[in-house]
Amino acid sequence: MPTSKRKPLIAGNWKMNGLGSSAPEFVTVIGAYMGPMRHAVDLMVFPPATLLTSFATATRGAGVLVGAQDCHPEPNGPYTGDISAEMIADAGGKAVIVGHSERRADHSETDALIRSKAEAAFRAGLVAIVCVGETADEREQKRAAAVVGEQLQGSLPDAAKAENLVVAYEPVWAIGSGLTPTIAEVEEMHGFIRAELAKRFGAESDKFRILYGGSVKPANAAEILTAADVDGALVGGASLKAADFLAIAKAAQR
Numbered sequence: 001m002p003t004s005k006r007k008p009l010i011a012g013n014w015k016m017n018g019l020g021s022s023a024p025e026f027v028t029v030i031g032a033y034m035g036p037m038r039h040a041v042d043l044m045v046f047p048p049a050t051l052l053t054s055f056a057t058a059t060r061g062a063g064v065l066v067g068a069q070d071c072h073p074e075p076n077g078p079y080t081g082d083i084s085a086e087m088i089a090d091a092g093g094k095a096v097i098v099g100h101s102e103r104r105a106d107h108s109e110t111d112a113l114i115r116s117k118a119e120a121a122f123r124a125g126l127v128a129i130v131c132v133g134e135t136a137d138e139r140e141q142k143r144a145a146a147v148v149g150e151q152l153q154g155s156l157p158d159a160a161k162a163e164n165l166v167v168a169y170e171p172v173w174a175i176g177s178g179l180t181p182t183i184a185e186v187e188e189m190h191g192f193i194r195a196e197l198a199k200r201f202g203a204e205s206d207k208f209r210i211l212y213g214g215s216v217k218p219a220n221a222a223e224i225l226t227a228a229d230v231d232g233a234l235v236g237g238a239s240l241k242a243a244d245f246l247a248i249a250k251a252a253q254r
């Protein structure tokens, strides 16, 4: 079981979904979070960049943090289409996801680039959620731990601290597929990640939150969220409906 010093975190990654008309779903989440839930669990929502400012304005003072799904390493410059960590902070964002497998695959992002994005997040005062995870082939070849270990080594900045870094373990084959690892496999990988963090960051490692991501739903949330060394979830599809997202958040309360 996670220790009491690690408050569970449920983070909703909306990916490339959501228009202005989606705001009521977020407002419902904010409303529910005004109750006792806020003492038991942290909530973050990562809408598309187009909704960041309006969501940040809507949540002001309500406790649900909003963030962006990616950032550029530089604070500004000739990088068409990109947004910087400073711009995210300026828009009211408090966190940024870096190294999601969809960006690693679709945008050829390397560990070194992801590390520089996490460093940019720290520079701007944001929390970085750094994603790691193996593909189905890599798991089949029994290389899952080696791949995740390499991603951690290459993607995490030396300056990482529990207050500015969250690790999200997302097996690529579990994302959006309805498939999940067994609880034993989740615990094995989260234990491995905790041990890797201990090698690199010493006693601080016990404070880092390690999220599980990949087909988390209300139906499987309780089992996953009570697994050893699972400190919350990075939720994709199920975060788009307030009722499902809140059911997952309730399952994280202890």
Ligand SMILES: O=C[C@H](O)COP(=O)(O)O
Pocket (backbone or CB within 6 Å): 013, 100, 170, 174, 175, 176, 177, 213, 214, 215, 216, 234, 235, 236, 237, 238
């Ligand atoms: O960032 C979220 C993950 O990619 C999980 O997505 P999913 O819950 O739709 O499987």
